[in-house]
Amino acid sequence: MPENFLLYVATDEIVPLQELFELTGNDEIQPHTDGARISGYTVTWEDVTVKLMVLPNDVFKINRRNMVQFMGMLVNDRNDKRARKAMRRAEGMALAYEVTVTPGWDEEEKAEQILNGVMAYYDYAFIFANDAFYNENGNRIVGTESSENRFFPRAEQTETYSKEAIARKKQSLKRLAKEGVPYIEHLPPIADADQTTLRPVEDAVKRALALILIADRAKGGSVTHYQEQVQQYGLADAITPDEKRFALEVDPDDYLFDMYDVRYESAWALFWALGYVESLGRPDHYADKDALKQFMEQGTAALIQNAKMRDISTILDETDLIYRYHWAIVDAELYNTARPEGLLVDVVEERHRALNWLIGYQDQDWDAVTTDT
Numbered sequence: 001m002p003e004n005f006l007l008y009v010a011t012d013e014i015v016p017l018q019e020l021f022e023l024t025g026n027d028e029i030q031p032h033t034d035g036a037r038i039s040g041y042t043v044t045w046e047d048v049t050v051k052l053m054v055l056p057n058d059v060f061k062i063n064r065r066n067m068v069q070f071m072g073m074l075v076n077d078r079n080d081k082r083a084r085k086a087m088r089r090a091e092g093m094a095l096a097y098e099v100t101v102t103p104g105w106d107e108e109e110k111a112e113q114i115l116n117g118v119m120a121y122y123d124y125a126f127i128f129a130n131d132a133f134y135n136e137n138g139n140r141i142v143g144t145e146s147s148e149n150r151f152f153p154r155a156e157q158t159e160t161y162s163k164e165a166i167a168r169k170k171q172s173l174k175r176l177a178k179e180g181v182p183y184i185e186h187l188p189p190i191a192d193a194d195q196t197t198l199r200p201v202e203d204a205v206k207r208a209l210a211l212i213l214i215a216d217r218a219k220g221g222s223v224t225h226y227q228e229q230v231q232q233y234g235l236a237d238a239i240t241p242d243e244k245r246f247a248l249e250v251d252p253d254d255y256l257f258d259m260y261d262v263r264y265e266s267a268w269a270l271f272w273a274l275g276y277v278e279s280l281g282r283p284d285h286y287a288d289k290d291a292l293k294q295f296m297e298q299g300t301a302a303l304i305q306n307a308k309m310r311d312i313s314t315i316l317d318e319t320d321l322i323y324r325y326h327w328a329i330v331d332a333e334l335y336n337t338a339r340p341e342g343l344l345v346d347v348v349e350e351r352h353r354a355l356n357w358l359i360g361y362q363d364q365d366w367d368a369v370t371t372d373t
Contacts (some may be wrong), residue, residue, distance in 0.1 A: 003101040005129035006063065007052070007115070008093040009122040014038055014054060023117035024110070040097065043114060048106035050114055052097040060096050067093070067128055074133075074142045082333050086133065086141050088255060089124055099127075105153050112138070112152045127151055137372055164313075165189035172321045179282070181340045182328045187373075190320045193312045196359050201274065204358060205303045206238035207366065208270040211263040211354075212292055214243045218260035223248055233300045242367045264289060265350030271295055273315055273358055275308035280318060283325055283351060284342035312359075319355040326352045327373040 020029050020041060028044040032053065040053035055063060071090040075083035097118075101111045119125040119136035127134040129151060132143025138152035161169075169189040176183045199207075213235070217226045226247045230236055239247075246256050268287035271277045276295055295303065325340075325348050332339045339345070352371040357364070364370060 003099075003104055003111075005099055005127055006055075006067075007097040007099050007119065007125060007127050008064070008067070008090075009095050009097075009119075009125040010089065010092050011122060012094045014040075014095070015052075015118050015121050017041070019121055020114070020118075024114055045106070045110055047108075048104075048111050049100075049102045050111050051100040051102070052118070053100075055096045055098055063096060064093055070131075071133065071142070074144070078333070082330070083142065085255070089126070090133070092124075109152075115152075137370065139372055161189045162192045162194070165192040168192075168317055168320045171317065172324050175321065176324055176328070179340075181325065181343070182331065183324055184327070187324065187327055190316065190323060191359070191361075193316060196312060196316065198309065198312055198315065199358050199360065201307045201309050202304050203238075204270050204274055204309070205300065205307060206233075206235055207357070208267045208274070209233050209296065209300060209303075210235050210238045210240075210243065211267040211270070212296060214247060214260050215263040215267070217247045218257045218263070223250070233296075235300070240365070240367045262346040262350055264292060265347050266354035267292060269318075269351040269354035270358065272318075273310055273355070274303075275310060276303075280351065282342070283322065283344055283347040286344065286347060315355065315358065319352075319359055322348060322352045322355060323371075323373065326371060330373045 014037070017029065017031055017038070020043065021027070024043060026043060026045065030042045030044070031038050032040040032042070040051065043050045043052075054060075068087075068090050071087055075087055099115065105111055115127075116136055116138075119127075125136060126141060127138075130143070130147050132147035132151075133141040134151035135141055138150050140147060140149050140151070166189055173183055173185075198204075210230075213226060213229050213233075216229075217223075230239060243260075246252050246260060249256075264287045268277060269280060271292070272280045277291070298306070325343060328340050329343060329345055329348055331337075349371060353369055356371060357366055357369045361369065
């Protein structure tokens with residue numbers, strides 16, 4: 001049976017034909033036009049066809065209004081950051097594709113891959129289907145209790161995990177059980193040491209310092225002081241495009257302050273990996289900002305020289321554990337149930353972000369690094 005749903009994006013730019021060619025390697029792509037411009041595409045393989053048609057503007061406005069109202073109902077009375085962010089982004093959607101997958105999802109996941117690619121092309125996009133909103137990885141952002149956690153169907157699991165990865169997962173679950181933190185058995189292991197290459201020490205030190213500077217800026221530091229610090233620590237090549245835009249903006253949006261002022265927690269996780277922090281411990285306490293300041297006083301060159309990067313297995317142990325803590329928090333937010341006792345959302349999210357970046361998760365740059373659960 002064909003799959004039919006809406007894909008919302010945060011710009012009115014239609015994905016270029018060349019982008020689809022590059023995503024699919026498929027020449028069987030038919031553009032559709034409304035007489036003035038491209039209005040959609042049909043991508044055809046032997047076993048599956050994916051059709052993406054832009055909703056006419058009048059139809060889109062009605063659909064967006066209804067979609068935003070539904071999102072509002074889902075997040076009503078919720079004050080968590082995830083819900084607020086989802087609502088802001090829903091309100092900012094500028095275009096929607098009606099997507100049809102015929103005759104249904106294919107075994108080789110070609111339809112899923114092209115949709116992943118189209119969504120990744122945009123700064124932000126989500127799928128609205130089955131009374132839920134899903135991100136570019138198919139994971140649910142918010143939804144009703146009856147909606148599926150994932151949008152894309154999972155193929156039969158044929159991947160076999162190494163003994164190391166399975167043992168690491170079991171170790172994490174044992175700790176969560178001891179603490180009374182909810183978990184699910186089918187959340188898979190993360191990559192093992194043979195599949196992982198850590199970021200270089202120099203990159204990790206500069207990233208940690210850059211995170212402290214952007215958090216200082218979000219806490220009320222001036223643009224001038226930020227620029228002076230970037231120059232003092234030699235971080236011009238370590239600042240990301242998103243960080244630069246925020247730091248140099250005279251009057252940034254309020255939500256950006258909320259997003260960046262917790263980056264101390266990411267920096268703390270990186271300094272732990274670099275050997276400067278003895279233990280991360282349970283994510284129920286915030287970073288020691290006095291200690292972060294003392295680290296900074298050593299200077300970039302000394303921090304690089306004196307770093308003792310922890311072994312990859314230890315870093316993966318911590319990454320697997322924070323991944324599962326994060327799942328427990330997200331699950332509680334989705335179903336509006338009690339959060340696991342003591343866990344701090346910002347600490348969990350930022351540790352997960354930092355460690356995913358450090359292990360090169362999906363080869364993502366800092367601004368794009370995801371914390372999938």
